[in-house]
Amino acid sequence: xxxxxxxxxxxxxxxxxxxxxxxxxxxxxxxxxxxxxxxxxxxxxxxxxxxxxxxxxxxxxxxxxxxxxxxxxxxxxxxxxxxxxxxxxxxxxxxxxxxxxxxxxxxxxxxxxxxxxxxxxxxxxxxxxxxxxxxxxxxxxxxxxxxxxxxxxxxxxxxxxxxxxxxxxxxxxxxxxxxxxxxxxxxxxxxxxxxxxxxxxxxxxxxxxxxxxxxxxxxxxxxxxxxxxx
Amino acid sequence: xxxxxxxxxxxxxxxxxxxxxxxxxxxxxxxxxxxxxxxxxxxxxxxxxxxxxxxxxxxxxxxxxxxxxxxxxxxxxxxxxxxxxxxxxxxxxxxxxxxxxxxxxxxxxxxxxxxxxxxxxxxxxxxxxxxxxxxxxxxxxxxxxxxxxxxxxxxxxxxxxxxxxxxxxxxxxxxxxxxxxxxxxxxxxxxxxxxxxxxxxxxxxxxxxxxxxxxxxx
Numbered sequence: 001x002x003x004x005x006x007x008x009x010x011x012x013x014x015x016x017x018x019x020x021x022x023x024x025x026x027x028x029x030x031x032x033x034x035x036x037x038x039x040x041x042x043x044x045x046x047x048x049x050x051x052x053x054x055x056x057x058x059x060x061x062x063x064x065x066x067x068x069x070x071x072x073x074x075x076x077x078x079x080x081x082x083x084x085x086x087x088x089x090x091x092x093x094x095x096x097x098x099x100x101x102x103x104x105x106x107x108x109x110x111x112x113x114x115x116x117x118x119x120x121x122x123x124x125x126x127x128x129x130x131x132x133x134x135x136x137x138x139x140x141x142x143x144x145x146x147x148x149x150x151x152x153x154x155x156x157x158x159x160x161x162x163x164x165x166x167x168x169x170x171x172x173x174x175x176x177x178x179x180x181x182x183x184x185x186x187x188x189x190x191x192x193x194x195x196x197x198x199x200x201x202x203x204x205x206x207x208x209x210x211x212x213x214x215x216x217x218x219x220x221x222x223x224x225x226x227x228x229x230x
Numbered sequence: 231x232x233x234x235x236x237x238x239x240x241x242x243x244x245x246x247x248x249x250x251x252x253x254x255x256x257x258x259x260x261x262x263x264x265x266x267x268x269x270x271x272x273x274x275x276x277x278x279x280x281x282x283x284x285x286x287x288x289x290x291x292x293x294x295x296x297x298x299x300x301x302x303x304x305x306x307x308x309x310x311x312x313x314x315x316x317x318x319x320x321x322x323x324x325x326x327x328x329x330x331x332x333x334x335x336x337x338x339x340x341x342x343x344x345x346x347x348x349x350x351x352x353x354x355x356x357x358x359x360x361x362x363x364x365x366x367x368x369x370x371x372x373x374x375x376x377x378x379x380x381x382x383x384x385x386x387x388x389x390x391x392x393x394x395x396x397x398x399x400x401x402x403x404x405x406x407x408x409x410x411x412x413x414x415x416x417x418x419x420x421x422x423x424x425x426x427x428x429x430x431x432x433x434x435x436x437x438x439x440x441x442x443x444x445x446x447x448x
Contacts, residue, residue, distance in 0.1 A: 064444045112402075119395035126391055131382050140378050143441045147374070147396060150437060154430065155399045 010198025017044070017192030025184055038096045039185065040192045045089030048196040052082035052204070053121075057149040060142035072138035075145060076128060077207040079121055081200050086118050113156035120148045231319055238315065238323035246331075253331075256295050260339045263287045268346040277412045280350045285405055288339050289397065292365070295335055296328050296372030297389045300380035308446070321374065321442035325435060328369035336365035352414030360411055360420065363427040364404040370431055371396060374438035377445050403427055 021040040056078035063071035093111075094104040105111065127144055131137040246253055267283050274280040311320055340361060344351070351357045372393055379389040407423030 064441075109402075112398075116395050116398045123391050123395055127378070127382070127388065130384055130388055136381065139444055139447075140381055143374075143445055144378055144392065146441060147371075147437060150433060151396050151399055154433070159399060159402060159426075 006198050007202050010195050010202060013191045013195025014199055017041075017188050017195060020188040021192075024188060027185070035096055035099050036185075038092060040188055042089060042092040042096055044189070044192040044196045045085050045092060047193040048200045049082050049085035049089060051197045052078050052085060052200050053149055053152065055201075055204075056082060057145050060145040063138050064142045067135070067138070069134060069138065072134075072142065073211065074204075074208065075142065077204050077211070079124060079145070080207065081204045083118065083121055084203070085196070085200060086114065086121075090114060090118075109159055110156060113152075113159065116155055117148075117152045120152065124148055231316065234315055234319040235323045235326070238319060239327050242323065242327045252298065256291060256335060257338060259294055260287065260291050260335065261342060263290070264339065264343050264346055271347060273348045275348065275350065277350050277409060280347065281405060281409050281412060283347075284339070284343055285401065285408070287343070288336060288365070289368070289394075289401065291335055291339060292332055292368040292372055293390060293393065295332055296369055297376050297379070297386065299324050299328055299373055300377050311446075317443040317446050318439055320446070321377070321438050325370050325373045325438060328373050329366040332365040332369040333362050336361050351412050353411050353416075356415070356417065356420050357408060357411040359424065360404065360407045360427070363424065363431065364400065364408070367400050367404075367427055367431045367434065368397065370435045370438060371400070374434070374442065374445075377442060381445060400427070400430060403430070 017040050021037045024037075026034070026036050056075045059071045059075035059078060062068075063075060093114075097106060098104045124141060124144055128137055128141050131140060264287060267287065271279075271283070274283065337358075340358075375393045375396065376389060379392060382388055403423050403426045407420050407427070410420050410423070
């Protein structure tokens with residue numbers, strides 16, 4: 001069990017939040033109605049995304065400080081998982097927006113922030129793709145990663161507070177915590193966030209391992225070819 | 231350090247003066263794009279449209295201005311820097327120099343744009359303030375990004391791809407702030423945007439200062 005307990009914990013928490021999301025008790029509210037259940041799925045995606053991107057930046061900084069190639073690899077793969085959560089969060093959000101705001105995409109600072117964040121990280125992958133030298137790639141993308149994360153926090157954390165937003169907690173809209181995120185929902189929401197973060201780390205770990213195996217296979221193949229020539 | 235920065239800025243100014251075509255090519259770029267929008271619009275009365283076209287032109291002018299800040303430094307000249315300067319001094323001098331250059335380009339664009347497309351700005355002082363803060367912010371973020379782009383060797387395309395998404399927080403604040411200045415709002419209304427711009431500027435300059443030493447090593 002040692003070393004894998006957190007995977008089971010993540011799995012249990014996610015299954016629990018999925019179950020409670022479908023069958024648990026939620027407050028009845030105007031406009032939101034039953035769609036409030038989406039809170040467990042939609043909002044936890046964003047928490048997971050920001051955590052993955054934070055880990056990506058931390059590994060980027062680690063790579064800059066000691067130049068080990070594997071940290072750079074971790075940084076890339078965490079960003080990849082972060083993008084997966086961004087797409088999932090966007091899709092769940094679009095479903096929700098369709099039923100509460102009447103359209104899947106509305107002009108809202110948080111939506112713009114998300115779109116820009118995705119563009120920034122896609123640019124990050126373009127940057128990685130355009131440099132061949134592994135060491136240089138690590139340094140350049142590490143620096144860009146830090147820029148991207150800091151400006152993402154500015155964009156989705158600070159800017160929406162300057163302007164009106166349809167999202168709760170901004171521009172005169174009360175936050176969820178004020179009236180409807182009651183104790184029942186909290187008991188599902190926080191475990192859901194933790195569970196998805198753990199699942200995200202697990203996904204990244206699998207990415208890292210498959211890359212390792214692929215690299216080892218390639219090396220073995222080169223070795224065989226080399227011996228065949230000999 | 232300060233002496234070094236001053237020396238490097240003087241060197242950049244001297245080089246700019248000797249290679250005047252680079253500077254004039256930026257002005258020509260602005261003149262040409264403004265003239266294209268003049269041919270399309272003739273005259274813009276609507277503040278929102280005026281604002282949008284103006285900032286689009288200035289954004290791309292900033293991309294061309296700052297994009298070249300490390301291109302001419304490529305090749306052997308970097309060896310000279312490795313031996314003679316600290317990386318922090320180099321990036322700060324470039325940022326300050328680009329801020330100066332961008333402020334000039336911004337004011338020039340504004341003047342020429344108002345001349346051709348009509349002057350709609352009600353509170354001029356506030357608008358100039360937003361314009362200068364915005365140009366400086368552009369310069370500080372684009373200088374570091376142009377260092378990244380120059381290192382990859384595929385400067386022009388990558389520069390746009392890397393920086394346009396990162397410019398959007400700036401652009402959003404700028405457009406809101408300058409729109410308020412255009413319609414004639416007072417200092418109290420524009421102030422939060424100013425503070426936001428100054429803070430973003432500080433954050434971005436600080437990041438460039440901290441991270442450039444990792445970028446410049448070969």
